Amino acid sequence: MKKNIFILATSAVLLVSCGKGKTNEFTSASGLQASRFETTLDDGKTTTHLYAIKNANGMEVCVTNIGARIVSIWTPDQSGNFRDVVLGFDNIQPYIPVKTLFGAIVGRYANRIADGKMTLSNRATYRLKANDGENILHGGVRGFHARYFNIEQQDSATLICRYLSKNGEEGFPGDMRVTVTYSLSGDNALRIDYEAEANQSTVVNLTNYSYFNLSGDPNNTILDHSLFVDADSYTPTNSELIPTGVIAKVNGTPMDFTTPKIVGERIDDTTFEALKFGQGYDHNYVLNHSGDVNRLAAKLVSPTTGIALEVYTTEPGLLVYTGNSLDGTDVGKNGIAYRSRTAVCLATQHFPNSPNIPSFPTTELFPGNVYHTQTIYKFMVE
Numbered sequence: 001m002k003k004n005i006f007i008l009a010t011s012a013v014l015l016v017s018c019g020k021g022k023t024n025e026f027t028s029a030s031g032l033q034a035s036r037f038e039t040t041l042d043d044g045k046t047t048t049h050l051y052a053i054k055n056a057n058g059m060e061v062c063v064t065n066i067g068a069r070i071v072s073i074w075t076p077d078q079s080g081n082f083r084d085v086v087l088g089f090d091n092i093q094p095y096i097p098v099k100t101l102f103g104a105i106v107g108r109y110a111n112r113i114a115d116g117k118m119t120l121s122n123r124a125t126y127r128l129k130a131n132d133g134e135n136i137l138h139g140g141v142r143g144f145h146a147r148y149f150n151i152e153q154q155d156s157a158t159l160i161c162r163y164l165s166k167n168g169e170e171g172f173p174g175d176m177r178v179t180v181t182y183s184l185s186g187d188n189a190l191r192i193d194y195e196a197e198a199n200q201s202t203v204v205n206l207t208n209y210s211y212f213n214l215s216g217d218p219n220n221t222i223l224d225h226s227l228f229v230d231a232d233s234y235t236p237t238n239s240e241l242i243p244t245g246v247i248a249k250v251n252g253t254p255m256d257f258t259t260p261k262i263v264g265e266r267i268d269d270t271t272f273e274a275l276k277f278g279q280g281y282d283h284n285y286v287l288n289h290s291g292d293v294n295r296l297a298a299k300l301v302s303p304t305t306g307i308a309l310e311v312y313t314t315e316p317g318l319l320v321y322t323g324n325s326l327d328g329t330d331v332g333k334n335g336i337a338y339r340s341r342t343a344v345c346l347a348t349q350h351f352p353n354s355p356n357i358p359s360f361p362t363t364e365l366f367p368g369n370v371y372h373t374q375t376i377y378k379f380m381v382e
Contacts, residue, residue, distance in 0.1 A: 024049045029060040030074040030084045032333075036091035037064050037071075046148055048092050053157050053184045058082060059379065061182065061190055066095045067104035068149040068161035068180050070210050072333070075188060075379040078306030083216025085307060085379075087343050090333045100330055101209040104145035105180050106138045108165060108172050109363070110207040111284070111319065111352035114242045116171070118355035120201050121364055128171035135240060138209075140170035144178070145209070157184045167200075174200035176365075189378040196371040203363045204371050205350045207315075211323060211343035214302035214309060218332065218342040222322065223264025225344065228299040229257040229318060231285035235351055235360075239277050245357045247286055255283060257320075260299070263344065267322065280324040280341060284351055290316035290361070293374050298346050301382060312376040313348040316361045321345040348375045 026034045028050070037050035050071065054060040060074040071088040087102050089095060116130035128136045138145065149161040158181065165176040176198040183191045194206040213222055234255050235243040250256040254266035254275060263281070270276050274283065289295035291314050298311040298318055311318070322344050328337040354360040365371050 026052070028052050028062050028072065028074070029054070029058065029082065030062065030072040032062055032072060032090055039092050039096075041148070048148075049151070051151055051153055051159055053153075053159055053182060055157060055184050055186050055188065057186070057188060059184065059188050061184055063151065063159055063161070063182060064092060064095065065148050065151055066092070066098070067145040067147065068151065068163070069095060069105070069145075070103035070182075070208065073190070073210070073379070075307060076381065077216065078381045083305060083307065084333065085212055085214050085216055085309075087211040087213065087218060087332055087338055094330070098146040101138065101145050102332075103208070103210045105149070105161070105206060106209050106347070107144035107178065107204065107206045108139050108170070108176065109136070109203055109205045110138060110347065110349045111205070112137050112242055114353045114356055118203060120203070120355070122201055124173070124201070126171055126173055133240060135242065136170070142170060144206075149180070158182070172202055174198040174202040174367075176202060176204065178206070180206070187378070188380060189376050192375045192377075194371070194373045196365060197369070198365050199367055201364060201366050203355050204365045205354070205363045206373065207319075207347040207349045208375070209345055209347055210377075211345055212300060212309060213343045214300060214307040215304050216307070218336045218338055220304070221264070221341045222344045223262070223267065223341055224303055225263050226260045226301040226303065227257050227263050227320070227344075228260040229285050229320065230288045230295065230297050231318065232258060232288055233286040235284045235286065235317075236274055237277060237283075237352075241277060241282060241352070243284065243351060243353050243357065243360075245359060250285075255285075260301070263322065264341075267341075278324055280322040281320045281344075282322070282324060283320055284349070285318045285320060286351075287313070287316055287318055293376065297348070300344065300346065306381045308380050308382045309346070310378040310380070311346050311348065312378065314373050315348040315350060315375065317349045317351050319345060319347040319349055321347065348373075
């Protein structure tokens with residue numbers, strides 16, 4: 001994610017009216033005060049809240065409306081002490097300017113589409129709103145990360161987040177109804193189900209952009225974390241991080257995590273062209289078992305806390321991003337300045353620029369069809 005500055009006026013977030021709700025006062029297990037996430041936006045009737053889902057083990061996940069963002073994930077370490085393992089803020093105000101993607105649902109199209117242009121199978125060509133040079137990145141400046149989701153707390157362990165993306169939003173065709181469901185199981189697995197339907201042909205590629213630091217302390221980097229990725233191949237890019245269309249083998253390169261490797265072991269290998277471009281990892285991996293949510297796609301482990309994160313998904317790709325553009329200007333929970341390599345994203349996805357590379361798995365969604373993908377982030381200790 002070479003660039004993640006998305007400066008946006010507060011009013012740009014005001015897209016869906018849900019009515020002003022009652023004060024939702026509580027303090028989360030991770031110490032977040034719900035009242036600090038409540039504000040009425042500029043339309044005078046759209047109100048943000050903090051929501052919490054939890055299980056009998058004491059694990060808790062907190063979410064807020066803007067971008068249906070995961071604000072905290074509270075999970076135990078090997079000593080039984082609980083830690084917050086994602087980057088985020090302790091109040092709603094830093095989320096309103098939408099400078100970062102911390103914990104957000106990203107869409108309509110996660111990652112990049114080259115030249116801000118795409119042609120669908122019906123040969124219709126659309127000009128999208130570029131926000132990354134000539135390219136469009138993560139759905140544009142006002143992608144889903146910047147939009148207000150209506151959130152319904154179905155039960156203590158389930159949140160249903162809904163958004164209507166209108167025809168022409170950021171240049172994408174068709175009205176699209178999006179539902180993202182967060183559910184927390186008794187075995188500390190956070191399941192994310194993504195669904196979308198559109199009234200005309202369009203593209204969709206949804207993900208969650210949580211930044212993980214399993215030490216629970218972003219004063220520490222993630223360079224000591226161990227990472228496994230079940231991918232024999234990745235998609236090389238040009239200097240603008242646009243895939244070339246080639247599927248390349250990871251064997252013999254710093255891209256190889258087919259056996260667990262320390263993240264920082266080869267991250268500064270600037271002799272490897274792919275790492276020069278991203279100044280760290282910012283790469284899409286081609287998963288070996290595409291579509292099989294029962295197969296382990298990736299595993300991240302902190303040696304200091306013993307917290308392990310397993311990733312399962314129906315998606316064909318996984319973005320490994322080491323927060324290369326974090327520069328200390330974002331001050332998060334506990335007053336910690338978030339810097340490069342203090343967290344890693346493991347964002348499940350279709351491949352970048354798929355609408356312009358026919359050999360990649362399609363991201364086109366047709367009227368009458370339902371887009372559905374599933375990703376599971378399962379936490380444990382080792």
